[in-house]
Amino acid sequence: MSMNEKKSLTGVRFTGIASRLFAALVLITFSGLAFAEYALNFQRPVTAIAQELYGLHMLIFWICVVIFVIVFAFMFYSIFKHRKDKGFKPATFHESTTVEVVWTVIPFLILVGMAVPSTATLLKMEDTRDADLTIKVTGYQWKWQYEYLDHDVNFFSNLSTPREQIENKAEKGENYLLEVDNEVVIPVDKKVKLLVTAADVLHAWWVPQLGVKKDAIPGFINAMWTKVDEPGTYRGQCAELCGKDHGYMPIVVNAVSEDEFNAWVKSKQAEQVAMAAEAGKTFTQAELMERGEKVYAQCVACHGATGAGIPNVFPAITGSPISTGPVDAHIDIVLNGKPGTAMQAFAAQLNDVDIAAVVTYERNALGNSVGDVVQPADVKARRK
Amino acid sequence: MSEAAHHEEHPTGISRWLFTTNHKDIGTLYLWFAFIMAVIGGLMSLVIRSELWAPGLQMVDPHFFNQMTTVHALIMIFGFVMPAFVGLANWQIPMMIGAPDMALPRMNNWSFWILPFAGSLLLLSFLAPGGGPSAGWTIYPPLSVQGGAGMDFTILAIHMLGISSILGSINIIATILNMRAPGMKLMKMPLFVWSWLITAFLLIAAIPVLAGAVTMLLTDRHFGTHFFDAAGGGDPVMFQHVFWFFGHPEVYILVLPAFGVFSQIIPTFARKPLFGYTSMVFATATIAFLSFIVWAHHMYTVGMPLSGELFFMYATMLIAVPTGVKVFNWISTMWRGAMTFETPMLWAIAGVFTFTLGGLSGLMLSITPADFQYHDTYFVVAHFHYVIVGGSVFALFGAVFYWLPKWTGNMYDETLGKWHFWLTFIGFHVTFFPQHFLGLAGMPRRIPDYALQFAEFNVISSIGAFATIAVQLIFFYLAFKAMRGGEKATDQVWEGAEGLEWTVASPAPYHTFATPPQVR
Structure with missing residues (x-):
């Protein structure tokens, strides 16, 4: 505990004499100043790698500051002293092999000095061997899917900030845009390997405090790893432009003790069993409509809260040929998506009940009134 | 006298500009085109900064926001900075090497007149179904495969802009290699001419690569190919490799001519010859060479093999050496000179200062592991505005x-020129300096809305942006005023100015150096 407190005070654990020196400099420079809400630097690192990255970042930063100060000290001295209006007579020299060699060699040596610790850190970051736990992360427009490959747990994680806050109709919460419905839960002190990919376009999975960022690329799998030191909730965002709602697909990692993690896995598994059991049931229209309205939240980003879409970009639901035409075509497009567009295949994302609910909702709300009811069995029948 | 009058003869009205083959007229056209594009791109940046004024969505929807960031970048790079430097090349290179005109004057006309059509096509994309391109200026697939016809407009506009650049480059190379006055050996050429010679080769090597990438994108979009679609055996990351193989030389295409401008202005106002002429030339050539082997530092996070990440980190860090040499040379040129600080000198000093800040943040970005934290954040946005605005645009003002x-x-009006300089300089730093902090604290780039801890610096940045754009009205006024009249300039203009362009009359006659000068 006291260890944790100490870390949170200084923010960083440093290794190496040079880094220690620089850390001292950082503390002297910054500790006396109150920056209020102005975040000036990296978020507090909570993994060994993130701490190393912070140390490396500060090392390079201070080298750059020193170079800058020395170089521009010469320039400003010259600007104040070597002026015509002070009667300074211009010199005529215009070359010197000695100084030119010196200022080629010295920067080169500085660069070598920077390359050594950088290489060491990079080697550690890219070593994804011997993981205790593997999670597959898939980016979608605009949400994340997490599959715990060792535990048979699988869920989607959507932005949970209410629309009213985004549209400035309600006061913004503390974690505005950095909150989700389903958090990624990982155990502390375990090496967690993350396999990152995407289902549609490029995304990037980034949690600054963990010091991990990798692009999610459709058709390819990237690997990275993290080992969190202290329990807590750590927030990040998609870092690669992925279309309209790129700014609205946050990541929330909840690092917990191993016991809590195991309990969480059990509850998730039980939840999944309960959901599967529902699929055989027959629902009333009212039940489906109520549930469909909730599921439709996943459709709002493109098709709009009122089903109007965005003309020429995202089609409307209201009065559209699909949501007022044959029901099978409607189920099909939700299940399989429309290739080459942002309309994704929901077959793997939503269960039969949710799809039945959302299709029923789309046909009987948002200005439509087809009147039919879709049951989970109907959806099951259309699955390939 | 009558012969001189004959020399000045040219059609009047619109046909003068449509049919001109005169390097000065074409230079003027390029500069005006660049100015108009800068105004349009600048207004787009204000849309971006208005939306980012506060968390939440207030001005535009995210889809339109993405169109603004995309087209702002494309216009500023391809419509403003590149044509502006070609305009300077047209005006100055023949006068600086003692040539009567460009080597290929008719092609010169054509290479300019492609531009207004390309620029219009890019802007017309906003009228296409689905609006303009919204996948970022880097138009990474698969996102760029999703968009509407606006993306196709953009691809064709990029092709046309590319053709214009290649034609312009061929012309510049042909002029410099064939039309130098007697005695103007290569190693006697002014640094601005050297920078442009190297830049032109970069353009010829890099632009066709971009053309290839966007053509593959076009066929992926419409003709059933799968170059960038893993489901068809392609690879989305290949686009990034090809794009940045163009894209990294491109950043030097934007900044090398600026280095040339600094190398002209600083010796003039230091009243002392440029320090290390030979090393300047070799440093420029080295930068140009290195620019072709560092492209993947724009994509450290795509999941490259470790060896690739290390190679691109080391190669990228190396660029600091020749770039450092240039900065040291400029400062040594100032050292023990007799400096005065007219507006061009202020811009040159501010350019070196600001570019160096951007260069140092570039050095930070080159460190692969650290870049995993910086990548795709506002730190990167701050970095490239420091080098492109601080380097290239400040050099353009200076020039x-x-x-x-x-x-x-x-x-021009010197007092007002200094006012314009100081207000722009301060406005620029107020806009972009806080963006470093935003990026370090974790704000991704290209988002229309952000978490609450980023609010304060975004307000400061937006205030800076509005102020910076507003004071450009002073520049507009200054340029017009100087065109209409004012204190007459001498032929040499500046006390310390040296070079052939200062030996001809002011204003420069319509035709200069019909008889080549002899260079000692």
Whole structure:
């Protein structure tokens, strides 16, 4: 505990004499100043790698500051002293092999000095061997899917900030845009390997405090790893432009003790069993409509809260040929998506009940009134 | 006298500009085109900064926001900075090497007149179903495969802009290699000419690569190919490799001519010859070479093999060496000179200062592991605005004030010029300096809305942006005023100015160096 407190005070654990020196400099420079809400630097690192990255970042930063100060000290001295209006007579020299060699060699040596610790850190970051736990992360427009490959747990994680806050109709919460419905839960002190990919376009999975960022690329799998030191909730965002709602697909990692993690896995598994059991049931229209309205939240980003879409970009639901035409075509497009567009295949994302609910909702709300009811069995029948 | 009058003869009205093959007229056209594009791109940046004024969505929807960031970048790079430097090349290179005109004057006309059509096509994309391109200026697939016809407009506009650049480059190379006055050996050429010679080769090597990438994108979009679609055996990351193989030389295409401008202005106002001429030339050539082997530092996070990440980190860090040499040379040129600080000199000093800050943040970005934290954040946005605005655009302002008396025959208003400089300089740093902090604290780039901890610096940045754009009205006024009249400029214009362009009359006659000068 006291260890944790100490870390949170200084923010960083440093290794190496040079880094220690620089850390001292950082503390002297910054500790006396109150920056209020102005975040000036990296978020507090909570993994060994993130701490190393912070140390490396500060090392390079201070080298750059020193170079800058020395170089521009010469320039400003010259600007104040070597002026015509002070009667300074211009010199005529215009070359010197000695100084030119010196200022080629010295920067080169500085660069070598920077390359050594950088290489060491990079080697550690890219070593994804011997993981205790593997999670597959898939980016979608605009949400994340997490599959715990060792535990048979699988869920989607959507932005949970209410629309009213985004549209400035309600006061913004503390974690505005950095909150989700389903958090990624990982155990502390375990090496967690993350396999990152995407289902549609490029995304990037980034949690600054963990010091991990990798692009999610459709058709390819990237690997990275993290080992969190202290329990807590750590927030990040998609870092690669992925279309309209790129700014609205946050990541929330909840690092917990191993016991809590195991309990969480059990509850998730039980939840999944309960959901599967529902699929055989027959629902009333009212039940489906109520549930469909909730599921439709996943459709709002493109098709709009009122089903109007965005003309020429995202089609409307209201009065559209699909949501007022044959029901099978409607189920099909939700299940399989429309290739080459942002309309994704929901077959793997939503269960039969949710799809039945959302299709029923789309046909009987948002200005439509087809009147039919879709049951989970109907959806099951259309699955390939 | 009558012969001189005959020399000045040219059609009047619109046909003068449509049919001109005169390097000065074409230079003027390029500069005006660049200015108009800068105004359009600048207004787009204000849309971006208005939306980012506060968390939440207030001005535009995210889809339109993405169109703004995309087209702002494309216009500023391809419509503003590149044509502006070609305009300077047209005006200055023949006068600086003692040539009567460009080597290929008719092609020169064509390479300019492609531009207004390309620029219009890019802007017309906003009228296409689904609006303009919204996948970022880097138009990474698969996102760029999703968009509407606006993306196709953009691809064709990029092709046309590319053709224009290649034609312009061929012309510049042909002019420099064939039309130098007797005695003007290569190693006697002014640094601006050297920078452009190297830049032109970069353009010829890099632009066709971009053309290839966007053509593959076009066929992926419409003709059933799968170059960038893993489901068809392609690879989305290949686009990034090909794009940045163009894209990294491109950043030097934007900044090397600026280095040339600094190398002209600083010796003039230091009244002392440029320090390390030979090393300047070799440093420029080295930077140009290295620019072709560092492209993947824009994509450290795509999941490259470790060896690739290390190679691109080391190669990228190396660029600091020749770039450092240039900065040291400029400062040594100032050292023990007799400096005065007219507006062009202020821009040159501010350019070196600001570019160096951007260069140092670039050095930070080159460190692969650290870049995993910086990548795709506002730190990157701050970095490239420091180098492109601080380097290239500041150099453009400096160049315009430096050569405006030669072009118009009139001195600009020095007091107002200094006001414009200081307000722009301060406004720029107020806009972009806080963006470093935003990026370090974790704000991704290209988002229309952000978490609450980023609010304060975004407000400061937006205030800076509005102020910076507003004070450009002063520049507009200054340029017009100098065109209409004012204190007459001497032929040499600046006390310390050396070079052939200062030996001709001010304003420079319509035709210069019909008889080549002899260079000692």
